[in-house]
Amino acid sequence: MDVKIQTEPFDARFPNVNQTKRCWQNYYDYSKCVAAKGEEFAPCRRFMKAYMTLCPNEWIEKWDVQKDEAVAKMRFHFETATTSKAGPRKGMIMINRGVQGKLQVDTPSFLKYTRHGMQPHLVPEVATGINTLPPITRIQIEDFLDERDLEKRSFKSLREFARLGEDMVVLDTLDPTIIARTARSAEKHMGIDSEGGVRRLVPTAFAQAVNQLDPDVVVAPADFVHDAQPSLTQGKRISKSVARSIRWLDDMLAGVAHAAVLAPVMGSLSPELRAASVQALSTRSNIAGYVFSDVALAPSDRLWALQQSLPQLDATKLRCMAGASAPDMALRAVLNGVDLVDSSYAYAVTEQGWASAYTLKGADMPAHVDLWAKSMADDFGPLVAGCTCTTCSTHSRAYVHHLLNAHEMLATVLLQAHNLYWYQHFFVQIRQSLSCGSLAEDAAAFFEHYGPSAFEELDRVAEQTCSPTTKVQHQRHA
Amino acid sequence: SPALKFEVLAKCSTTKARASRMHLPHYTAHTPMFMPVGTMGTIKGITPGQLETLDCHVILGNTYHLGSQPGPELLEKAGGLHKFMAWDRGLLTDSGGFQMVSLLKLANITEEGVEFENPHNGKMMMLTPEMSIGLQNSIGADIMMQLDDVVSSLTTGPRVEEAMWRSLRWLDRGIKAHKRPSEQNLFPIVQGGLDERLRTISAQELIKRESPGYAIGGLSGGEAKGSFWRMVNLSTDILPTNKPRYCMGVGYAEDLVVCSALGVDMYDCVFPTRTARFGNALVRTGSLALRQGKYRDDFTPIDSECDCSTCKQFTRAYLYTSVTKETTNCHLITVHNIAFQMRLMRDIRTAIVEDRYPQFIRSFMKTRFGKTVPRWIVDALQSVNVDLTVPDETGYFASAIDSDFQKEPNV
Ligand SMILES: [Zn+2]
Numbered sequence: 001m002d003v004k005i006q007t008e009p010f011d012a013r014f015p016n017v018n019q020t021k022r023c024w025q026n027y028y029d030y031s032k033c034v035a036a037k038g039e040e041f042a043p044c045r046r047f048m049k050a051y052m053t054l055c056p057n058e059w060i061e062k063w064d065v066q067k068d069e070a071v072a073k074m075r076f077h078f079e080t081a082t083t084s085k086a087g088p089r090k091g092m093i094m095i096n097r098g099v100q101g102k103l104q105v106d107t108p109s110f111l112k113y114t115r116h117g118m119q120p121h122l123v124p125e126v127a128t129g130i131n132t133l134p135p136i137t138r139i140q141i142e143d144f145l146d147e148r149d150l151e152k153r154s155f156k157s158l159r160e161f162a163r164l165g166e167d168m169v170v171l172d173t174l175d176p177t178i179i180a181r182t183a184r185s186a187e188k189h190m191g192i193d194s195e196g197g198v199r200r201l202v203p204t205a206f207a208q209a210v211n212q213l214d215p216d217v218v219v220a221p222a223d224f225v226h227d228a229q230p231s232l233t234q235g236k237r238i239s240k241s242v243a244r245s246i247r248w249l250d251d252m253l254a255g256v257a258h259a260a261v262l263a264p265v266m267g268s269l270s271p272e273l274r275a276a277s278v279q280a281l282s283t284r285s286n287i288a289g290y291v292f293s294d295v296a297l298a299p300s301d302r303l304w305a306l307q308q309s310l311p312q313l314d315a316t317k318l319r320c321m322a323g324a325s326a327p328d329m330a331l332r333a334v335l336n337g338v339d340l341v342d343s344s345y346a347y348a349v350t351e352q353g354w355a356s357a358y359t360l361k362g363a364d365m366p367a368h369v370d371l372w373a374k375s376m377a378d379d380f381g382p383l384v385a386g387c388t389c390t391t392c393s394t395h396s397r398a399y400v401h402h403l404l405n406a407h408e409m410l411a412t413v414l415l416q417a418h419n420l421y422w423y424q425h426f427f428v429q430i431r432q433s434l435s436c437g438s439l440a441e442d443a444a445a446f447f448e449h450y451g452p453s454a455f456e457e458l459d460r461v462a463e464q465t466c467s468p469t470t471k472v473q474h475q476r477h478a
Numbered sequence: 479s480p481a482l483k484f485e486v487l488a489k490c491s492t493t494k495a496r497a498s499r500m501h502l503p504h505y506t507a508h509t510p511m512f513m514p515v516g517t518m519g520t521i522k523g524i525t526p527g528q529l530e531t532l533d534c535h536v537i538l539g540n541t542y543h544l545g546s547q548p549g550p551e552l553l554e555k556a557g558g559l560h561k562f563m564a565w566d567r568g569l570l571t572d573s574g575g576f577q578m579v580s581l582l583k584l585a586n587i588t589e590e591g592v593e594f595e596n597p598h599n600g601k602m603m604m605l606t607p608e609m610s611i612g613l614q615n616s617i618g619a620d621i622m623m624q625l626d627d628v629v630s631s632l633t634t635g636p637r638v639e640e641a642m643w644r645s646l647r648w649l650d651r652g653i654k655a656h657k658r659p660s661e662q663n664l665f666p667i668v669q670g671g672l673d674e675r676l677r678t679i680s681a682q683e684l685i686k687r688e689s690p691g692y693a694i695g696g697l698s699g700g701e702a703k704g705s706f707w708r709m710v711n712l713s714t715d716i717l718p719t720n721k722p723r724y725c726m727g728v729g730y731a732e733d734l735v736v737c738s739a740l741g742v743d744m745y746d747c748v749f750p751t752r753t754a755r756f757g758n759a760l761v762r763t764g765s766l767a768l769r770q771g772k773y774r775d776d777f778t779p780i781d782s783e784c785d786c787s788t789c790k791q792f793t794r795a796y797l798y799t800s801v802t803k804e805t806t807n808c809h810l811i812t813v814h815n816i817a818f819q820m821r822l823m824r825d826i827r828t829a830i831v832e833d834r835y836p837q838f839i840r841s842f843m844k845t846r847f848g849k850t851v852p853r854w855i856v857d858a859l860q861s862v863n864v865d866l867t868v869p870d871e872t873g874y875f876a877s878a879i880d881s882d883f884q885k886e887p888n889v
C-alpha cells in the first residue's frame with residue numbers, strides 16, 4: 001500500500017477531538033464502508049487514507065489481524081439439529097480459540113451470572129469447587145462504568161481482568177436483576193445508571209472497547225423502554241427504540257472486530273413494531289444470534305413478546321433470554337425455543353437466606369428450604385437431603401441458620417454454592433427430559449406442583465437493598 | 479500436660495526468639511504463629527477449606543458471642559464447635575470477660591464474677607469463672623482462657639493490684655471447675671497493668687500453677703508502646719521456656735516481629751480481617767487502601783511476592799473497581815491479608831530455625847520503615863541484642879523517631 005505520510009487535513013466532523021479517537025473513527029468508517037459498498041468503492045479510500053496517517057502502524061496491524069482471525073477461526077459457532085421455527089430444542093455452542101483449544105456448551109443451558117465479573121459471594125477457588133457448571137460467563141458492562149466513561153478506562157481483556165479462566169465470555173450491557181432504571185437513552189447513546197451518575201454508552205466507542213475487552217460474544221446495546229406502563233406516547237417511543245436499536249446494531253457489526261454479535265429483539269408490546277424489528281434483523285446476516293431482554297415487562301408479557309417474535313427468527317441462530325432465570329420462567333422459555341438464560345435466580349434465592357430444593361420431576365420437593373426457620377436451629381442434616389454439593393457434604397442446616405442469625409457472610413457463601421449447583425442440576429434434568437421427549441409432560445407436572453408464585457425470589461431481590469447477612473435489622477428479610 | 483506437648487525446635491542465638499511445635503488435641507501447630515479471629519464460629523466469608531489452604535493452624539472463637547449464639551446447649555448437641563463449623567484443626571476460646579467489659583455498658587465486677595445486663599432481655603446476669611470454663615468446655619476448644627478481672631491498660635492505682643490478685647483467685651476457681659483437662663488446655667493470664675512489680679508477682683504466682691501454657695494480657699489497649707514491650711519482655715523473662723507464651727490482641731506485622739524476638743509464641747488480632755472489609759490490603763511496607771483512585775489503572779498484584787490465590791490472579795485495578803461494592807471482592811482481600819500474616823509467621827519461623835533471625839529483623843525493618851524506626855522498636859530490639867542504629871553487613875541502619883507509629887517507609 002502506497003500511502004504518503006502527511007498531516008491530516010482538517011476534518012469538519014472532529015473539530016476538537018484528539019488524534020486517537022479520529023484514528024479509530026476513520027478505521028471504523030472504512031470497515032463499515034467496505035462492508036456496505038465493497039473494497040472497490042472509491043469513496044471508502046478517503047477513510048483509509050485518513051486512518052493510515054492518523055493511526056500508529058501497530059494498531060492497524062492488530063485490528064487487521066483480529067478481523068482476519070475472526071474469519072479464519074470461526075471462533076463462535078452454534079449448531080442445532082432442529083429445523084422447526086419454535087418449540088424446545090437441543091443445541092451446542094462451540095468456541096474455538098485456536099491453540100487454547102475448544103469449549104462446548106450443551107443447550108438449553110445458562111450463562112453464569114456475575115457481579116463485577118465475579119460469581120456472587122464466591123471467590124474463584126470456591127466457585128470452581130462447584131462441578132459441572134457450564135463454561136460460559138455473563139458480564140455486564142454497566143458494572144465497570146462507575147466514575148468514568150468506558151473510553152477513559154484502560155482495560156486489559158475482560159478474561160484477564162476478571163480472571164474468567166478459559167470460560168466463554170458473553171458481554172451484555174445491563175444487569176438482568178435490576179428492573180427499575182432511571183437513565184434514559186438518546187439518539188446517539190444508551191444511558192446507564194452508575195454510582196458516579198448517568199454514563200453514556202456510545203455504540204461506536206463501545207465497539208472499540210469490545211475489541212480491547214475481547215469477549216467471545218457481545219450483545220449489542222439497545223434502546224430499552226424501561227416503563228412497563230402504557231402511555232399515550234408509547235407507540236412513538238417504541239418505534240424510536242426499534243429504529244435506534246437497529247442503528248446501534250449496525251454500528252456494532254461494523255466496529256466489532258472478532259466477537260460474535262447478538263442482536264436484541266425489540267418492539268416491546270406492539271405486535272407491529274416487533275415484526276418491524278424482526279424484519280430489520282432478518283436482513284443482517286452477520287449476527288450470531290438473538291437476545292430477548294424485556295426485563296421491565298411483567299413475566300407473562302415477556303413470554304408474550306418472546307412468542308410473538310421467536311418463530312419469525314432464523315432458526316439456525318442462538319436465542320438468549322434475559323429476565324427468564326426463575327425455574328418456571330426458564331422452563332417456559334426453553335419450551336418456546338430459548339437456548340440460554342442466566343443464573344441470577346440462584347443468587348436471588350441466596351439473598352433470601354434460602355436453599356433451593358425444586359426438581360423437574362421430584363413432585364414431593366418444596367421449591368426451597370428456609371434456613372431462617374426456627375426448626376433449622378438444631379437440624380444437623382444437610383441443607384437438602386441427598387444433595388452432593390460442597391456445602392451439603394460439609395455443613396449442616398444448623399450451622400447455616402446460625403451464620404444467618406449472626407449476620408455472618410459465610411452464610412451467603414455456603415448458600416450460593418448450593419443454589420448454583422442446584423440450578424445447574426435443574427438444567428441437566430431439562431436436557432435429559434428433552435432427550436427422552438418428555439419435556440412437555442414433565443413441565444406440565446412441574447407447573448402443576450409448584451403453582452404460579454413459587455419462584456418469586458428475583459422480584460424480592462429487585463425490591464431488597466441489602467443482603468440477608470447485613471447487620472441493618474429493618475432491611476433484612478425476616 | 480495430657481492435652482498439650484510443646485517442643486522447642488530451635489532457639490535464636492542472639493534474641494529470645496524460638497521456633498517450636500505445639501501438639502494440640504486437634505492439630506500440631508508451628509510457632510511463632512498468628513491466629514485469625516473467628517468470633518462467631520466463622521472467619522469473615524472464608525470457608526474452613528480455604529483456611530486450611532491458607533495454612534491456618536489455630537483460629538479463635540469468642541466465648542461471649544458463642545455463648546449467646548448458638549449457645550452452649552446447641553454446641554454440645556453438635557459435638558462441640560469443631561464439628562459445628564467443620565474445622566478440624568486447632569481452636570482457642572477467650573474467657574468472655576473482655577468482651578463483656580468492652581461491649582456492654584453495664585458491667586460490674588464483684589468477687590463473685592462479672593455482673594452484666596443481658597442485651598436481649600435487660601435482666602442482670604452474672605459470669606463467674608466457673609461459668610466461663612463451663613461454656614468453654616461446651617465449645618470444646620483445644621485452648622481455653624481463664625476469666626480475668628480486666629482493667630484498661632491505662633488504669634493506674636490500687637485497682638490494678640486488686641484486679642491482679644482477683645484474677646489469680648479466679649484462675650484457681652477456673653482450674654477447679656475445668657471438667658475436661660485431658661482434652662482441653664486452660665491458659666492463665668499474666669496481669670498487673672503497666673506496673674513491673676505487679677506483673678512480676680502475677681507471672682511468678684502463675685508459674686506455681688504448672689499450667690500447659692501462659693498468656694500475657696491487659697496490653698494492646700492504647701498504652702504507650704514503650705510500656706507495652708517492657709511488660710512483654712518482663713513477662714517472657716519470668717515465664718518458663720518450655721511452655722508456650724501467648725500475647726493477646728497483637729497483630730501488626732512489626733509487633734509480631736518484635737514480640738517474637740522477645741520470646742512470644744502465639745498471637746491473635748482482628749485487625750487483618752477487619753481492615754480487609756474496608757479495602758485495605760497488607761504488604762510488608764504497610765497497607766494499600768485499594769479504594770483509592772491511584773490503583774484504577776495499576777495492573778500489578780497486591781504483592782508480587784505473595785503466593786495467595788488473590789495475588790496469583792487479580793490486579794489492584796480489578797480490586798479497586800469493586801472493592802467497596804461487592805462483599806465477594808472483600809473476601810479476596812481477606813484471603814490475601816490472612817495469607818500475609820501466615821507468610822510472615824512462616825518467614826519468622828524459618829529465620830529462627832536457620833539461626834538468622836537478627837538478619838531477618840533488620841531486613842524486615844528496612845522494608846517496613848526505611849531510615850527511621852519508632853523508638854520503642856529500636857529499644858525493644860536493643861534489649862535482645864539487635865541494634866538497628868549500627869550499620870550491618872549490608873550497610874543498613876536506622877535512627878529512632880519518637881512516634882509510636884510510622885505509616886510509610888522513610889526511604
Ligand atoms: Zn447442597
Ligand SMILES: [Zn+2]
Nearest residue numbers: 784786789814
Ligand atoms: Zn496475596
